[in-house]
Ligand SMILES: Nc1ncnc2c1ncn2[C@@H]1O[C@H](COP(=O)(O)OP(=O)(O)OP(=O)(O)O)[C@@H](O)[C@H]1O
């Protein structure tokens with residue numbers, strides 16, 4: 127077996143100056159955070175997390191809000207660096223991390239598709255061949271030449287996943303975002319993710335929908351309080367998570 131994602135003692139802290147944008151508001155509504163900001167402290171997102179994922183495995187990250195799931199995905203996607211420890215990722219990654227992430231509000235749906243498909247590694251010729259299929263998948267035909275600032279959140283999710291559905295990644299990373307799509311679209315996405323799985327794509331998946339997690343994933347990583355609480359076969363980790371939440 128070949129491990130394609132490897133976290134070794136990974137810790138990520140966000141420097142608190144990231145919050146300075148909210149300025150006075152932050153000081154009024156979140157004085158404790160504003161004060162630690164002035165004292166130059168940082169905010170812990172994940173602490174000393176280690177695991178390995180093998181090629182072709184489907185793995186979910188579960189845990190409460192703020193546990194550190196999206197941060198872990200961001201580290202795999204390479205949009206940020208760990209504060210300490212090492213993150214190893216082998217292969218081409220396609221990710222859907224946040225709504226409209228990587229999209230430009232003033233560009234149309236079609237233009238955003240082009241932009242993202244190229245960023246995800248499609249060649250121009252491949253894009254030309256697949257553009258119709260992407261638009262078809264998105265179910266956004268009537269809106270495809272409108273700027274995406276007029277899109278609803280469900281429509282943005284559709285646009286984002288439609289591009290993903292037609293690229294050829296080695297590793298697929300999906301954060302929550304699909305939950306804003308209607309149920310018919312969610313079902314279509316789950317089928318697409320399963321097709322990727324059958325093709326041997328490694329999948330890293332975050333969802334609060336444990337039925338989806340059970341459906342798609344072989345293993346689950348439960349993150350609690352920024353640390354790895356349990357890792358193992360899906361149904362057993364889900365069972366302990368449910369018990370702890372009850
Ligand atoms: N840009 C940031 N600056 C400072 N702190 C952040 C930032 N992003 C996340 N955090 C903090 O890091 C911790 C982990 O956040 P993360 O987004 O990874 O959680 P999550 O498990 O994805 O939660 P959710 O289920 O709500 O999506 C949280 O406590 C959060 O407040």
Ligand SMILES: [Mg+2]
Pocket residue numbers: 195196197301302
């Ligand atoms: Mg998250």
